[in-house]
Amino acid sequence: MxxxxxxxxxxxxxxxxxxxxxxxxxxxxxxxxxxxxxxxxxxxxxxxxxxxxxxxxxxxxxxxxxxxxxxxxxxxxxxxxxxxxxxxxxxxxxxxxxxxxxxxxxxxxxxxxxxxxxxxxxxxxxxxxxxxxxxxxxxxxxxxxxxxxxxxxxxxxxxxxxxxxxxxxxxxxxxxxxxxxxxxxxxxxxxxxxxxxxxxxxxxxxPAGLTGASTIIAAILFIQLLLGAWVAGLNAGHAAYDWPLMNGQFLPQPDLSRGWLWALTHDPFLLHFLHRWWAWVAVAALVWLARRIRKSDRPASIAIHSAFGTMFLLGIATVLTEVSLWVAVSHQLVGALVVASVAWGMHSDGLRKAHKA
Structure with a gap:
């Protein structure tokens, strides 16, 4: 018919x-x-x-x-x-x-x-x-x-x-x-x-798919964001005002009186230390993501580099300014921009893989 x-x-x-x-x-x-x-x-x-x-x-x-x-x-x-x-x-x-x-x-x-x-x-x-x-x-x-x-x-x-x-x-x-x-x-x-x-x-x-590499990168970034949230919640940014040392020492002296699990989730000095140095792992992961999409989506690659670079410098500035309000707020603001740029990059990574398939 x-x-x-x-x-x-x-x-x-x-x-x-x-x-x-x-x-x-x-x-x-x-x-x-x-x-x-x-x-x-x-x-x-x-x-x-x-x-x-x-x-x-x-x-x-x-x-x-x-x-x-x-x-x-x-x-x-x-x-x-x-x-x-x-x-x-x-x-x-x-x-x-x-x-x-x-x-x-x-x-x-x-x-x-x-x-x-x-x-x-x-x-x-x-x-x-x-x-x-x-x-x-x-x-x-x-x-x-x-x-x-x-x-x-x-x-x-x-x-x-x-x-x-x-x-x-x-x-x-x-x-x-x-x-x-x-x-x-x-x-x-x-x-x-x-x-x-x-x-x-x-x-x-x-719709774009999530690649295995992007999953790993997202997990690494999640840990850094979680540590940052705990540092903020415990006022752990005030644990030390020098960088790269903490109060003149590289390794902090965590409170282990209630065990390592408590220290890893509650001790301000240890969490501040972990947030500082896990940042390098996060940087390496984001560089990896940016390089994966450099040819297929250069603007996203540039956005990722710009966002995490600015956030890293603002993190150091937050410490050296003794958690100045507007410096610390800028650090959190750029953290949100990092997430947005990484979501963009992960999406482009999924498209890149689909086009290669």
Missing amino acids: ANSAAPVPESDYSRAVKGRPLVLAKWLYVVALMVIIIVMVGGITRLTESGLSITHWSLVTGILPPLTDQAWQAEFDLYRQTGEYRFESGPTGMDLAAFKFIYFWEWFHRILGRLIGLAFLLPMLWFWICRAIPTGYKGRLLALFALICGQGALGWYMVASGVGTDLTDVSHFRLSAHLLTALFLLGGLVWTARDLQMLGRDSTAQ
């Missing part, structure tokens, strides 16, 4: 196949940029000891900060019940003005999280209704949105570890889970956007 459907004009077909994947890719790049910004703001929040300034979680009513002197005082009274205030902030004479400063960064961090959720959810629903999402990508987009929601939940789970306890900081394990989930989300956004770009240019393009 003859097909009664009217033929689709070439121009309409081109827009349906090519235009929409490219629009989705641009949207995901915008969300990825927002994630990079929130990672930076999260670094400011941690370094200014702002994370426990808001002791409760209100998804809707928490959008607005306190608007009256009475409301501000009520929030300050809640903060003064935390271990951080009683053992650290309080003895230094924190007043309401100083509290408003740290409150702003935590509030801004939470607002950005909500904005990222909306910036992802609303366009996704629109694209879904308009049937603009290419085949095979709905599940991936839902997974990315689940990561955004999980990131928010982990943020509160992290804050809860320092509320109602005698702890002066949040759990560094929960902090690392919160940060690494954000960076994994960032990598997923970049990877998916790259796949959509390929589809927009060629309707027969297949």
Whole structure:
């Protein structure tokens, strides 16, 4: 039986196949940029000891900060019940003005999280209704949105570890889970956007695969990022202000009174030492990745070299400036750029292998 459907004009077909994947890719790049910004703001929040300034979680009513002197005082009274205030902030004479400063960064961090959720959810629903999402990508987009929601939940789970306890900081394990989930989300956004770009240019393009080499490189980078998160959570950056030595010595003297496992996960001197020197392993791995894709995707290779080189120098500067706020924040910001560039490079490595096959 003859097909009664009217033929689709070439121009309409081109827009349906090519235009929409490219629009989705641009949207995901915008969300990825927002994630990079929130990672930076999260670094400011941690370094200014702002994370426990808001002791409760209100998804809707928490959008607005306190608007009256009475409301501000009520929030300050809640903060003064935390271990951080009683053992650290309080003895230094924190007043309401100083509290408003740290409150702003935590509030801004939470607002950005909500904005990222909306910036992802609303366009996704629109694209879904308009049937603009290419085949095979709905599940991936839902997974990315689940990561955004999980990131928010982990943020509160992290804050809860320092509320109602005698702890002066949040759990560094929960902090690392919160940060690494954000960076994994960032990598997923970049990877998916790259796949959509390929589809927009060629309707027969297949998603890039993960190579064995890229898996090894990702594992090495994960360890470095995990160590960095633990260093931040334990304030271990203050363990030494000299480089390459630590307090005049190459090897630190870790606290082994509770065994090596505890020292490897809790001792600030040992973790600072490991973060410093595992960085060289991470650099070697990233150089390997950059060289693998140098011919097939030179811009990605340059981006990887530029990002990790800048991050390495900023790490040294963070130590030598005794963890200066803006130097340390820049170190974390460039760390997010490293993840984005590595996701780009790993994607290109997958394409390179597919083209050789």
